[in-house]
Amino acid sequence: MVVAPKSHIPLVHDLINPFETALAQYERATNRLQLDENVVEYMKWPHREFTVNFPVKRDTGKVEMFTGYRVHHSTVMGPSKGGIRFSTNVTLDEVRALAMWMTWKCALVNLPYGGAKGGVLVDPKALSAHEIEALTRRYASELIPLISPHSDIPAPDMGTTPQMMAWIMDTYSMTVGYAVPAIVTGKPINIGGSQGRTEATGRGVVVTMMEALKRHGRNTPGDIRVVIQGFGNVGSHAAAHAHDMGYKVVAVSDVYGGIYNANGLNIPSVRSYVAETGGLTGYPNAEPVSNDELLVLPCEVLIPAAMEGQITEHNAGDIQAQFIVEGANGPTTPEADDIINDRGIVLVPDILANAGGVVVSYFEWVQDLQAFFWDEEEIFRQLERILIKAYDATMRTVEEYNVDMRTAAQMTAIKRVADALMTRGFYP
Ligand code: GLU
Numbered sequence: 001m002v003v004a005p006k007s008h009i010p011l012v013h014d015l016i017n018p019f020e021t022a023l024a025q026y027e028r029a030t031n032r033l034q035l036d037e038n039v040v041e042y043m044k045w046p047h048r049e050f051t052v053n054f055p056v057k058r059d060t061g062k063v064e065m066f067t068g069y070r071v072h073h074s075t076v077m078g079p080s081k082g083g084i085r086f087s088t089n090v091t092l093d094e095v096r097a098l099a100m101w102m103t104w105k106c107a108l109v110n111l112p113y114g115g116a117k118g119g120v121l122v123d124p125k126a127l128s129a130h131e132i133e134a135l136t137r138r139y140a141s142e143l144i145p146l147i148s149p150h151s152d153i154p155a156p157d158m159g160t161t162p163q164m165m166a167w168i169m170d171t172y173s174m175t176v177g178y179a180v181p182a183i184v185t186g187k188p189i190n191i192g193g194s195q196g197r198t199e200a201t202g203r204g205v206v207v208t209m210m211e212a213l214k215r216h217g218r219n220t221p222g223d224i225r226v227v228i229q230g231f232g233n234v235g236s237h238a239a240a241h242a243h244d245m246g247y248k249v250v251a252v253s254d255v256y257g258g259i260y261n262a263n264g265l266n267i268p269s270v271r272s273y274v275a276e277t278g279g280l281t282g283y284p285n286a287e288p289v290s291n292d293e294l295l296v297l298p299c300e301v302l303i304p305a306a307m308e309g310q311i312t313e314h315n316a317g318d319i320q321a322q323f324i325v326e327g328a329n330g331p332t333t334p335e336a337d338d339i340i341n342d343r344g345i346v347l348v349p350d351i352l353a354n355a356g357g358v359v360v361s362y363f364e365w366v367q368d369l370q371a372f373f374w375d376e377e378e379i380f381r382q383l384e385r386i387l388i389k390a391y392d393a394t395m396r397t398v399e400e401y402n403v404d405m406r407t408a409a410q411m412t413a414i415k416r417v418a419d420a421l422m423t424r425g426f427y428p
Pocket of ligand 1: 153361
C-alpha cells in the first residue's frame, strides 16, 4: 500500500481500490436487472464531490494542512446520509465507494435518504484533545455549504465519536444562530442523541447473524463459535450482544492483532481490559493471533468488522466459517465473493448486516425533527422489525433471480432507487 507522505497529500490505494469493488458489485447487480441504460449510467456516478484542504494549529503553534472530503452519491430518495471517517487510509475513491454503499444501504432498509460519506486524512490518535476538536470544528465549518437537516446529515464512522458529532452540531448551530440537533446523528443523548444509537450497528449485525443461523436451522447459540475482526464501535458491541445472546465468541482483534480462546472469551472482561489498557494486547486467558490468522480460525460465524478489502482471493479459500456477516463496509473483494459463493458459505452483505447504525440514525433524526423522544425498548423493537423486513426482501430477490445475497441486496436497493429516479424524471 502507498503510504501518504508527511504533507498528507492523498494518494490512491494501489492495492485494493474500494470504489473499483463498489463498481464491480454495481455491474453485477445491474446486469441482472432490466433497467433503462440511462438510469444505470446515472446511478454509477457520485452526484457531488467536495475536497477541502484546511489548516489546524497544532499545540506547538505550527499550522498543519489537512485534506478532507464529502461525497454525496445520491439524493434521489431524500437528503443524503452517511458517516465521517478519520483515518490515514482515506482517499477520494474510498469515500466515493462508502457513499455509494450508503445509497444502497438506505434504500435496502427503506429509509427516505440518499447516500453520502465524508473523510479526513488524519490519525485521530496522533492529535491532542484540543487539536482534534479544532480539526473537527474546522472541517465541519468547511462542510456548512453542503450539509443541513434537509440536505445532508453526517454521523460517526471509523475514527469518529459522539463527542465529535457534538462539536459538529455546535459548530453548525453557532453559525446559523440556534441549536440544530438534526444536523448530525450519533450525538450524545444529552444534546438530542438517540437511545441505542451507540450499540445499534453491532446489535444489528447480531440480529442479521441470528436470522441467517435460524434460516439454516442453527438454533443452539452455545454451539456457535463466533470470530470478530475489529473491536471498535461495531465489533465490540457485536461481541457484547452475541455474548449476551449465548453465542461463544472465540476470537476478537484490533489493529494490533487478536486474542483467541477456543472455549470462548469472557467478553465483558475483555471490554473492561480494553477500557483500562487501550487495547487487546496482553489480555490474559487467551492466545495471541495475528489479524491474518484470525480470519481463518475454526468457527461457525466470521464477522469482519474492521475495514474494506480484508477478505480477498488470497484468504477466501482458507476461511473455515460457514457464515460471514459483514459488520464493516466492503470487507470482501469481488474475487473473494466468487470463492465464497462457490464454497457455499452464507454471506450476509454489509448493506444489510451493518444497516442497524443508519436505521437508528434515522430514528434519531426523526426524534430531533419532532422534538419527541422514544425509549430504548421501542428503538430496538423497530430496529429489529426493519432489519428482518430487509432480510426478507433480500431473500425474495435471491429466490427470484437465483443470485447470492450481496447481489440480491444490491439489486433490491438499486431497483428502488431506479424506480424513484424514473418517477422523478431527469431534470430539466
Ligand atoms: N457510518 C455508518 C455506516 O457506515 C452510519 C451512517 C449513519 O448513521 O448515517 O453505515
